[in-house]
Amino acid sequence: MSDIVTAAVEKLNEKIDGGFSAGTAKFVIEGEGAIVIDENGARASDDDADVTLTADVETFQGMLDGSVNPTAAFMGGSLSVDGDMSMAMQLGAALV
Numbered sequence: 001m002s003d004i005v006t007a008a009v010e011k012l013n014e015k016i017d018g019g020f021s022a023g024t025a026k027f028v029i030e031g032e033g034a035i036v037i038d039e040n041g042a043r044a045s046d047d048d049a050d051v052t053l054t055a056d057v058e059t060f061q062g063m064l065d066g067s068v069n070p071t072a073a074f075m076g077g078s079l080s081v082d083g084d085m086s087m088a089m090q091l092g093a094a095l096v
Helices: 004-016 057-065 069-076 085-095
Strands: 025-029 035-036 041-044 051-055 079-083
Touching: 004 025, 004 035, 004 041, 004 057, 025 057, 025 085, 041 057, 041 079, 051 057, 051 085, 057 069, 057 085, 069 079, 069 085
Parallel strands: 025 051
Antiparallel strands: 025 035, 035 041, 051 079
C-alpha cells in the first residue's frame, strides 16, 4: 500500500468519524491504489462499491484538504464518477 493511500485512509476516517451510512463508495487514486468507505469507515481496499470516484493524486489530496471542490473537480473532468451519483454527492458533502 502506498504512503498516499495510508495517509488518505487516516484523513478520511477523521472526516467521516462514525462511517458513511449512505452505502459503499470507492476512491481510486490513479497510480496509487483504492480506498473503500462504508458504515465501518475508510480502509485500503479495491472491493466493489455502489459508486466509484477516480482522480489523480493532486485532485484527491485537494478534495481532502479542502482546496478542491469535489463538484468543481467533477465538472472540470479531473474527477470521474461511476455508479450512484446521489451517493457521490452525499460523500462530497461529508468530506467538506
